[in-house]
Amino acid sequence: MARVKGAMMTRKRRNKTLKLAKGYYGAKSKHFKMAKQAVMKSGNYAYIGRKQKKRDFRRLWITRISAACKLNGTNYSTFMNGLKKANIDLNRKMLSEIAISDPAAFASLVEKVTKA
Template sequence: MRTRFSVPSRKRRRRVLDRAKGFYGASSKQIRTVYDAVTKADSHAYVGRKQKKRQYRKLWTIRINAACRANDLNYSQFIHGLKLIKSDLNRKMVSEMAIHDQEAFNALLLQVKEALKK
């Protein structure tokens, strides 16, 4: 006779049901629906982790561009200038500098402008 409600089965279902806590309606109660909901949530989470990287890079670009335009330079010229001075700063660092440390950012801008004039 085939067992359907053995301890491992109950344990596996309980684990999946626990992951569906907080889901709405049958998505947190009925095991078939829960499997679908948890699988979909996992796939959304996977995609979201990839999108987060893109979105942050976009945000850093926008911040750098805004700070550069306030100083009569655009983003692409600034990045080109960074390459010319062989700077190891990445976009995240430059973005944080533009927001929290204006003096350092302005010093960097001066270096970039000098490199672009040559």
């Protein structure tokens, strides 16, 4: 049986890593060893970034809702508690969109919440 050498798969694997490292500064995009390290590190940053994006957006929505609540004479925690008591199931993303695009509707929500 013929001997199988691994050159082709090794080259494929290396080229895949170098392709991912395209556009990196200096030798990080040219030398496999440095490119491999840079790609691994960037993968970690990307993974962490996907988690941080969710946190950042939630914080933004809460800030927007809080600002809209202050304009309507209440605060965020009271408003959210009132929503729960009034059985209004709207997530923070939708509440922030309502607060921005339709302040009158948000004001009516605040009225319902204060009654509850």
